[in-house]
Amino acid sequence: MEAIKALGVDIKTGVTVGRDVTISDLRERGYRAFFLAIGAHQNISLNIPGEDLEGVVDAISLLFALNLKVGASVGSNVVVIGGGNSAVDSARTAKRRSKGVVRILYRRTAEEMTAVRDEVEEAINEGISIEYLTSPVEILGDGTKVTGIRCQRMKMGEMEADGRRRPEPIPGSEFVIDADHVVIAIGQRPNTSLLNIRWLEIDSDDATIKVEPLTLETRIPGIFAGGDCVTGPNNVVEAVATGLQAAESIDRYLRGRDLRKGRSPEKPQPVEIDVSERDASHYKRARMPATPPYKRMGRLEEIA
Ligand SMILES: Cc1cc2nc3c(=O)[nH]c(=O)nc-3n(C[C@H](O)[C@H](O)[C@H](O)COP(=O)(O)OP(=O)(O)OC[C@H]3O[C@@H](n4cnc5c(N)ncnc54)[C@H](O)[C@@H]3O)c2cc1C
Known part of the structure; x- marks a missing residue:
């Protein structure tokens, strides 16, 4: 800046x-x-019953509150719904502030998660569990506050236009999990x-x-x-x-010049480079030193 x-x-x-x-x-x-x-930044909603219950928030609001608002708190049983960077960031941020359990529900498998792979690994190292092939059907409450989520198990079906297989519900596989804080992180527009x-x-x-x-x-x-x-x-x-x-x-x-002249719509393309074994390093890629997971809790500082 x-x-x-x-x-x-x-x-x-x-x-x-x-x-x-x-x-x-x-x-x-x-x-x-x-x-x-x-x-x-506008959160996409799940369009299932119970999204308006107290304790149900979107990823951007959660991250905004936990990073910038004094006294913002998280529940002791946090469930994050989604599989991208905002889901993983929300879960890791919530885990640093929660004294309880944080888990992620994702409707596809680990391979389809769009979040950065290292971030997913770090989330797991920090004690966040990920329930794959699981989709929420209804957010449950006591009339005011969220108390749980009715979920269903999914299986991977036909390939879709975007090259990913479509998750399909398994009939009769519904089950309920407890939750006192639900974070919806299925995308923004x-x-x-x-x-x-x-x-x-x-x-x-x-x-x-x-x-x-x-x-x-x-x-x-x-x-x-x-x-x-x-x-x-x-x-x-x-x-x-x-x-x-x-x-x-x-x-x-x-x-007042031509906006297009001399410019090409072509984006840089990756090229194959012939690197001989002699030129390549024999050392494995170094891992960045990072704060151990137990020391990360209760604070939001950088870890590497
Ligand atoms: C939780 C999360 C985690 C992410 N993790 C990664 C990651 O690990 N690696 C990565 O490469 N990318 C990551 N991304 C994506 C990355 O943040 C975005 O792709 C990138 O920031 C987009 O840049 P931008 O300038 O288009 O918009 P932004 O960086 O989103 O900036 C938009 C700005 O415009 C402001 N604004 C909006 N409307 C108005 C208005 N009407 N008037 C004035 N100001 C307005 C907003 O407040 C905001 O400050 C992540 C995104 C999220 C949400």
Whole structure:
């Protein structure tokens, strides 16, 4: 942040574009080009009964509260639903603050989990259990608070269009587990409605902002977009790369130059490199030293 400020960038925090200030306001103040990089922070819900019970939260709210709010607490029987990075981060963060049990329910198998593999291993080392091939059917409560989850066992079925096999329920396999805190972490989508920008083209399936892939310009001249709000939940490296791509477009736009000339839509491709055994190291990849799992509990410091 300091390096960016040193370049002369003025950063205003605590401002929601669309609510506190609009793009039209900013245009009136003389700004001529805009880059939308609002991420994908709106939680996708499970659409099962009981999601509105006290003690049921989404991953982003849980992480926000535990990282930033003083006095935020977690239950003693936490169940996280999902298999991606936000599920594993939520479970590991909850485990550091919980005196009890934290487990993850995932409807597919370990191979299909989209979370970073090392993070999954660390979660298991920290005492988090993962129930694979398990899907929630109903969140149970006492009328106010969550008390458990009715689950069902799944089996892997036919291959789907995305190359992953579809999980299918096993009839008669329902069972109930106790829970006093349930975290829903099955994915997020961009919250574009908050932006309040008319004419922005939004994908009706996943709520991402549609852009011209080469320039990242939206269908409104001078408004560009990139990162998770265009790709859907992705990763830091690819989000940062779109920042660079948009900066090139914005620079051309402000100078009145052609946004496309000399640019290629082709992404860098991996190439095979012939490394002879003689050149390769005989040492195994070094493991980063890390704080042992028992010393990580009760705090949220970096572990490596
Ligand atoms: C729990 C979790 C764990 C993850 N773990 C990893 C990981 O291990 N490795 C990895 O590479 N990636 C990980 N990711 C993904 C990674 O965080 C994202 O791909 C990346 O941060 C996307 O960058 P972005 O700039 O598009 O959006 P973000 O980094 O999400 O930033 C968007 C910003 O815009 C702000 N914003 C939203 N709406 C408005 C508005 N209307 N006005 C003003 N500001 C607004 C948001 O508050 C936020 O600060 C993880 C994501 C999550 C949720």
